[in-house]
């Protein structure tokens with residue numbers, strides 16, 4: 136067993152990954168942190184079998200299912216969606232469909248309360264600490280993946296649910312190894328350790344496998360560094376390991392998704408990774424529907440698959456669905472992309488409600504955000520102007536592409552004409568580049584027909600980093616404002632279908648109260664405690680260096696995150 140596990144996650148491999156992403160951090164500490172991650176996977180490999188049997192006896196299933204009738208839980212996370220995103224999207228929807236002012240989003244009709252979001256070490260949380268509050272019901276530091284401020288792992292509600300017999304699933308539109316899904320089924324000191332997260336997700340962690348179904352993006356974290364489309368630091372083919380050692384079914388494309396027949400043909404455990412990294416923003420994805428499934432399609436497929444798998448079991452299922460890229464649109468300050476992301480999330484929320492209406496098993500839906508992103512404001516005062524009491528959804532309706540997409544088009548076009556190579560050439564080609572930008576990107580993509588010469592000049596001068604300029608152009612025309620490219624501390628909304636126990640998260644609550652609700656509803660409070668104990672027994676505490684690096688990383692996570700997406 137040790138010889139089988141050893142090559143999977145060498146400390147060299149893990150350190151290469153992190154060093155690449157965070158070159159500023161000291162390498163000795165990185166090595167230490169990597170040892171810790173390796174430890175989580177392998178330290179206890181020797182004793183797993185023995186302890187496992189003993190543990191099974193300790194966590195006698197009978198203790199827990201006495202009181203619990205069959206129930207399902209769907210937890211939805213709208214990453215980075217603050218209250219202003221709802222106002223923006225509601226008005227946008229009314230505008231494009233010519234609806235009256237009393238027409239609201241489905242989410243609006245299920246408003247439940249608000250959540251305070253600070254982390255243990257900052258008033259402004261990141262998604263890792265935010266999701267750890269949901270998975271463990273406890274505050275931790277920015278960057279922590281179900282690890283507490285004392286650097287010890289905490290048992291998650293999904294691990295506990297799986298242990299007592301629930302069937303479990305994760306659906307996202309970003310990397311399935313990204314912070315939010317990761318906190319439910321893995322434990323690492325820092326969110327950047329996605330090589331380790333991927334392995335833990337498929338069942339290589341000390342608890343074995345805690346999730347039965349994963350749909351989303353981030354395929355590159357599962358492919359070896361030698362493969363095209365792989366972004367691991369090591370040579371492990373995690374998709375193969377998943378299939379051959381842990382029995383996962385696997386698909387990596389739309390064709391394979393369609394073959395699941397809306398969930399009817401899913402054999403668990405099943406892994407679907409439909410993008411190398413992020414699934415494209417909904418505004419762009421709609422034009423590539425034959426390549427990528429949407430969030431609502433993945434969610435309804437998961438619901439059907441889990442319903443089918445639990446048809447004859449005593450326990451129901453626990454599914455986490457994340458509208459992952461609302462956050463990215465916020466980081467990019469792209470309001471046109473954001474309203475489409477929120478609409479798709481709203482559609483998914485409705486799909487879950489419809490599922491509940493038709494389900495014979497008691498099912499509760501709770502939805503919230505980990506934090507707000509962008510400091511979005513639904514009006515701006517232009518410099519040198521008086522305030523205008525309005526904002527203009529039409530400007531967002533005119534856009535056909537995200538600023539992320541337009542910026543990448545500009546980058547590759549500029550490279551293709553040698554714009555970056557030769558300064559002289561660059562000056563000469565600028566006039567024609569400006570014309571191309573306007574005709575090929577700004578008019579059809581942003582829907583802006585009156586770009587100023589200044590704006591086109593700025594785009595041509597910053598062809599390698601134009602995203603913020605595109606975003607500023609459309610935000611200005613829509614009169615939509617942003618205060619940051621990072622996160623903010625504003626309270627976020629909670630939505631629910633209602634149902635047993637949901638009164639506990641009415642009103643203004645702490646994000647950890649949402650996490651406590653999840654485990655309470657599934658009746659796994661005690662099991663979470665057992666799992667925490669088991670994790671602590673089986674993993675080595677990291678060294679001093681790794682611990683301080685884990686916290687240091689918190690101060691740069693914003694820049695890492697914005698850069699990375």
Ligand SMILES: *[C@@H]1O[C@H](CO)[C@@H](O)[C@H](O)[C@H]1NC(C)=O
Nearest residue numbers: 234235236237238239240244
């Ligand atoms: C919205 O207002 C119209 C009248 O202005 C009314 O007929 C309709 O029932 C209202 N809809 C809702 C959902 O309240």
Ligand SMILES: *[C@@H]1O[C@H](CO)[C@@H](O)[C@H](O)[C@H]1NC(C)=O
Nearest residue numbers: 145148360361368369370371
């Ligand atoms: C791939 O990872 C292995 C370690 O697992 C390393 O020895 C090798 O140099 C890496 N190759 C590339 C191309 O990065």
Ligand SMILES: *[C@@H]1O[C@H](CO)[C@@H](O)[C@H](O)[C@H]1NC(C)=O
Nearest residue numbers: 527583584585586587611612
């Ligand atoms: C561009 O046109 C829009 C709508 O016609 C107008 O509101 C806006 O002020 C114009 N912007 C610039 C920079 O000319």
Ligand SMILES: [Zn+2]
Nearest residue numbers: 215462508696
């Ligand atoms: Zn974010």
